[in-house]
Amino acid sequence: MRSITVKACSISLATTLILSAGCGPRRENITLVGSTAFQPFAEKLAEQYMAAHPEVSITIQGGGSALGIQSALSGAAQVGMADLVALPKEAAALKSLVVARDGIVVVLNPANAVQALTLEQVRGIFGGTVKNWKEVGGADHAIAVISREAGSGTRSSFEQIIGGIALTADALIQDSNGTIRETVANDAHAIGYLSHGLVNEKIKPVTVDGYACVEQDIKSGQYKLVRPVFLVYKHDVSPACSAFLEYLLSAEAQELLHTNGLIKAK
């Protein structure tokens, strides 16, 4: 009995020593938390930045826009990422910058014949008044509406832009852009929406009111489904953190965002 206790103690002591030794010289740690839509882009940028600046270590976490703002307020993270049409009131205590703009794309399964929808039709489908694909020029089959969970930044932006709908009670709910993509890719009669940068060949974007989610139509304001990506942070962030924020707005970082499907901040 005794020897087991001694062994257990020495093992845990050894583990503690190894763990603390592993940290080595202190590296400045920056944490970004929030939007799952911006998360993959932030990860790419952080990787690039860390390669050039080995003295900082940047952690990117998802969790949603609301969590991003909350974490920045509470100090759990230096920077919150939020992709909303407008920041909520509680974010007024924080500084914010727009790092990019992100188009929201309405997507269908590639097997679906429908290529274009009007904003009115999109509103009808997600509001539950349009229930069959034949009403919008497709096959005679019920529409499977797929949406994000309540509180998601993408969902609240989407609903605000298409104009104050109450999402149909029949909608399937998925909790990330990735699972929306998989569900639409798997169901020939599904319709969903997701961040423009995450569209791939397994799903098909449709035009809304005749405009596709491409840069020129976004910049001219003709493609309506666009929201800014905010970074929120406290007024007294560390110098390393503000250097990283500066990097995010640099030409190099903006170019990287652009090639990955986001719209530049300016």
Next chain:
Amino acid sequence: MRLNGETVAKGVLTVVAFSALASLLLIAVFIFKEGFPFMLKVGVGDFLFASTWNPQVGQYGIYPMIVSSLYVTFGAMLIGAPLGIAGAIFMNEFLPRPLMRVIKPTIELLAGIPSVVFGFLGVMVLAPFIRTHLGGPGLSVLAASVILGVMVLPTVISISSDAIGAVPNSYREGALALGATRWQSVHMVTLKAARSGIIASVILAMGRALGETMAVIMVAGNTVRIPHAVTDPVRTLTANIALEMSNATGMAREALFATGVVLFVVIMILNAIALSAMKGRGGKR
């Protein structure tokens, strides 16, 4: 010296045992503290029996989710319990010992497969199958029940099998000596003797099915609506908490804790029913 070691061991074990109890108590107290005031604020009846869930505009009805949780759990039991009990009987009564020694650990390995893997299989294989052959969106009560039914198999099989294995051989010999066939001896003697263990296995499996979250989120579709067919999508209580926790603030967050309170109570009620059923029957033995 030895006596001293005994005392120390006893003390340490007591503390460990009570820490488990204490953490259970802490969890219960915490959930109730966070969720219960909310239920009073909204009104217990409105919270439990209204069917519109839209926390953004202050509608907090979780009735569809309670119903859905029960449907999915009972669906899982309908699939998992007969299969599992039959499997346990087969392994103990009809399979040669050496083979059983290989098969039982293999089935127990099934319990070690992460639930997200089951969910993934459900999304990739089961949901498309249901969609093409039975209609609906595929993500449904049926998909969730089948996945959960398979997930609870190791629990049902290994506990039932232990219970059946614990029935003394003299019982079987007696039955056979009286001229009973193999099957008669199994269902009239062995199963009766092992009944309480088998019921316990189903209760544990039910708890697992009710509490499972990840696999259910992936295959159930998460629509807040009372299902009218097995191909309708549903959202369970656990899925509701996990889906919205990261984005919820203020009242919406309290509503999720209150959902946790309901889940807690539902599990307690189920366990109480199951326990009393077990006692009522076990008495006759």
